[in-house]
Amino acid sequence: MIPYVPGESPVHRCPPGAKILVLIAAGTALFALPRLDVAVFMALAALGLAGLLSRVAGIPTRLMLAQLRPLAWILAVLVLVQLALDGWLAGLLVAARLAALVLLAGLVTLTTRSSDLIEALQRGLAWLKPLGANPAKAGLAIALTLRFIPVLAAITAEVREAQRARGLERSLVALTVPVVVRMLKMSDDIAAAIDARSYDPDRG
Amino acid sequence: MSTRDIVFVALFAALTAALGLFPPVTLPVVGVPITAQSMGVMLAGAIAGARRGGAALALFVVLVCAGLPLMAGGRGGLGIVMGPGGGFVLMWPVAAFVIGFLYERSLRTLTVWKEALILVLGGVVLTYAVGIPWIAAVARVDLMKAAIGSAWFLPGDAVKVVLAVLIARAVRRAYPTLQAR
Numbered sequence: 001m002i003p004y005v006p007g008e009s010p011v012h013r014c015p016p017g018a019k020i021l022v023l024i025a026a027g028t029a030l031f032a033l034p035r036l037d038v039a040v041f042m043a044l045a046a047l048g049l050a051g052l053l054s055r056v057a058g059i060p061t062r063l064m065l066a067q068l069r070p071l072a073w074i075l076a077v078l079v080l081v082q083l084a085l086d087g088w089l090a091g092l093l094v095a096a097r098l099a100a101l102v103l104l105a106g107l108v109t110l111t112t113r114s115s116d117l118i119e120a121l122q123r124g125l126a127w128l129k130p131l132g133a134n135p136a137k138a139g140l141a142i143a144l145t146l147r148f149i150p151v152l153a154a155i156t157a158e159v160r161e162a163q164r165a166r167g168l169e170r171s172l173v174a175l176t177v178p179v180v181v182r183m184l185k186m187s188d189d190i191a192a193a194i195d196a197r198s199y200d201p202d203r204g
Numbered sequence: 205m206s207t208r209d210i211v212f213v214a215l216f217a218a219l220t221a222a223l224g225l226f227p228p229v230t231l232p233v234v235g236v237p238i239t240a241q242s243m244g245v246m247l248a249g250a251i252a253g254a255r256r257g258g259a260a261l262a263l264f265v266v267l268v269c270a271g272l273p274l275m276a277g278g279r280g281g282l283g284i285v286m287g288p289g290g291g292f293v294l295m296w297p298v299a300a301f302v303i304g305f306l307y308e309r310s311l312r313t314l315t316v317w318k319e320a321l322i323l324v325l326g327g328v329v330l331t332y333a334v335g336i337p338w339i340a341a342v343a344r345v346d347l348m349k350a351a352i353g354s355a356w357f358l359p360g361d362a363v364k365v366v367l368a369v370l371i372a373r374a375v376r377r378a379y380p381t382l383q384a385r
Contacts, residue, residue: 031341102286141210142214144210148218151218180251181375181378187211187212
């Protein structure tokens with residue numbers, strides 16, 4: 001789990017939408033560079049930038065390195081393959097590029113509250129209104145999803161107890177089917193309850 | 205989308221997240237760990253249909269990108285999409301939509317084999333078609349190597365397809381939610 005590290009640095013205060021746009025731009029640019037030596041240089045520069053920004057944001061180095069831990073063995077294998085096939089420059093490129101992007105992405109996550117990021121996404125959706133997207137509906141769906149996760153966990157625990165009493169605790173089908181059916185029934189009740197309260201997403 | 209559709213979208217986004225809470229199951233024979241999460245893609249398409257299933261997985265991917273720890277093992281954040289597995293994750297909404305579409309198209313004539321074929325097509329063939337080139341691009345390996353590396357997930361996918369067919373059939377009998385196109 002990636003925690004949020006509170007702070008007042010310029011990185012924290014930069015609007016979440018801008019951070020995401022920078023990240024997308026960096027990701028596109030690092031893959032689009034045609035020449036190997038230029039790409040290596042830019043990837044290393046991006047890596048340096050990630051380090052610099054994390055220092056500015058006051059994120060402990062330990063936490064930044066923790067972002068890379070799940071990738072560590074994949075990175076090692078990739079670098080070895082590249083070394084064997086394409087030489088050390090290509091290996092350096094793959095490692096630096098992947099590390100830079102994951103660190104930059106991690107930095108965005110570490111310096112932005114989930115609620116702010118979701119809000120930014122909702123605002124971003126407003127641009128897609130002509131295409132039929134509805135930010136208010138998306139907001140409702142997000143809120144419901146976050147509420148459903150603990151409910152699902154509770155129902156799963158209940159059904160697991162019941163199936164254990166029948167000796168079916170090892171059957172995934174006997175566990176999942178009642179959970180899904182119960183959730184579907186519950187969804188219909190929730191939808192009816194929302195409608196009964198005259199919820200109208202088109203008017204907010 | 206009606207209110208009921210929105211609630212269904214939220215439900216299947218949450219279901220995919222909840223499947224990530226399952227401890228990864230390790231196959232007894234080959235020892236490949238599988239997470240249940242891509243089964244959420246198949247179930248969303250097969251039970252909620254094209255529009256709602258696709259929207260559910262799109263919502264799930266957006267929430268993961270927003271940094272919520274919803275992926276298996278409590279991972280989350282934009283790093284997931286930037287990493288080698290990003291292609292698979294980004295294809296999930298498309299896969300759920302295609303599975304739902306094919307289910308709705310053939311709802312009246314579904315057999316076990318047809319269902320399995322639809323799930324393999326949407327949940328495996330389609331996602332690998334983007335996921336493998338994505339690995340190749342991110343990791344700068346050639347396509348063949350990326351494909352061989354991904355083949356390790358195939359036994360797990362086979363198990364998930366079988367489970368998804370069994371679950372979708374049982375749920376459809378108990379609580380029909382799809383409408384034929």
